[in-house]
Amino acid sequence: MKIYYYKSAHGNFGDDLNAWIWDALLPGFFDDNENVRVSGIGTIITSAMPPAKKWYVFSSGVGYGYPPANFGDSSWETLCVRGPLSAEILGLPKDKFITDGAALLNTLTEFKPLSEAERKGVIFVPHHHALVTGQWEKVCQQAGVEFVNPQSDAKTVIQKIRNAKLVLADAMHAAIIADAMRVPWVPLITSSQINTFKWLDWTQTINLPYRPTVLGSSSLREYLRDKSLCIYGEKYFLPDSDVEFAIKYFKKQRELKNKKWWGRYQDVTQLVSHRIPNKGVKVVEDVFNLNLNDRFIDNASRILVNAKSQSGFLSENDKFNSNLDRLLNGIDRLSKCK
Structure with missing residues (x-):
């Protein structure tokens, strides 16, 4: 097996x-x-x-x-x-x-939850897609929050979550594991690619609402990518959605993406609306040594500072x-x- x-x-x-x-x-x-x-x-x-x-x-x-x-x-x-x-x-x-x-x-003995007195610090765990064009490590440095790379060794990430007082979670499994470690967590959104359907699927099982804080983009390239997601079918965040709407939206999108022409459409629109503009901005930044991200980093940092002051969610022990x-x-x- x-x-x-x-x-x-x-x-x-x-x-x-x-x-x-x-x-x-x-x-x-x-x-x-x-x-x-x-x-x-x-x-x-x-x-x-x-x-x-x-x-x-x-x-x-x-x-x-x-x-x-x-x-x-x-x-x-x-x-x-x-x-x-x-x-x-x-x-x-x-x-x-x-x-x-x-x-x-x-x-598991290795991940036995720690007492509150044994835990310290606030960490931020982004969705792994946020690393493609984001500047989240810089945002965390400015906000006084520890950045945890979701692409790191799984046990290392889990121990970071286990030892924290509060987990700021863009990655859904950061929240799921925090809850398992009995560590309060705050749901965040770095882009429209964060999947409301998936989050609701989980939060409904622990009798908690899904009320994420939207961080916005941390760079110009991330901002342009986020705005293009809806064009080629990668927008999954549904603000203020309930279960019924999330299910209807999922079924509608699934049917659309099953059309024979969808694959070709997605390839072309992703190329035109994301890959070419993304490459263009990166070339301009590199050739002219420009920093086009400070405004985005400052804004995301302010929101992250507010997020780390929240008490967070935690399912009832029972x-x-x-x-x-x-x-x-x-x-x-x-x-x-x-």
């Missing part, structure tokens, strides 16, 4: 933790048999999933595209999905969602522990599937 998860070319801690958490939970259980697969932590239930004779779904989520064409037939067993929005899209009953599987980090017990029961069921 082999774990399936998304592997970013540059690394992303929320996905990369799949490489070792399952062996820690079920030592010696998994192998490289690709005939039997387990979909792990992440937004990975899509048509890109590889074929297998048997699939087990455990705490995975929906957020992009359609599931495999044969999803739900006898070759699939869904132990649980991440949240109610994933369950709705997949046509599953309500008892089939629990919460994101990263909550299971709480059960709700968190109830979800954790259900996940552990699911792990026990998975252990009997081999």
Whole structure:
């Protein structure tokens, strides 16, 4: 039985933790048999999933595209999905969602939550896409907040979260892991690419609202990229959205992107609206040694300073522990599937 998860070319801690958490939970259980697969932590239930004779779904989520064409037939067993929005899209009953599987980090000795007295400092964990054109390390330096690179080793990032007093989270798994470590977290938005559907899918499982603070862009190139996202279908942030609207928007976008012409359209519009302007600005900055980002850095820094003064969100202990017990029961069921 082999774990399936998304592997970013540059690394992303929320996905990369799949490489070792399952062996820690079920030592010696998994192998490289690709005939039997387990979909792990992440937004990975899509048509890109590889074929297998048997699939087990455990705490995975929906957020992009359609599931495999044969999803739900006898070759699939869904132990649980991440949240109610994933369950709705997949046509599953309500008892089939629990919460994101990263909550299971709480059960590992290496990541045992620390007392408040043992924790210190405020950290900011951006979405890995924010590193492409952003200047978030400079924003953090100006705001007096520790910048944590989401492409760093997963255990290093998790320990940073575990030891913080407050986590400012653009990356959803920064908030999920902070909640698992019982560390307050503040949801932030660096761009319209942050996926409201995914965040609601998780926050609904811990009975908390999703009310993110919009940071805006940290550079001119990031600003231009953000404004182009809606043109080529990468805008996922839905301000003040409720669950019903998020589901409707997801279905509408999914249907649009399944059109035969969409791939070509996306390639052309992304080239014209993002890649060429982005390259042009970078060339101008480099050739003329210009700094076009100070205004963006100053503005984002002011908002980040305000964000670090917030008390943050944290799920109720009873709700968190109830979800954790259900996940552990699911792990026990998975252990009997081999």
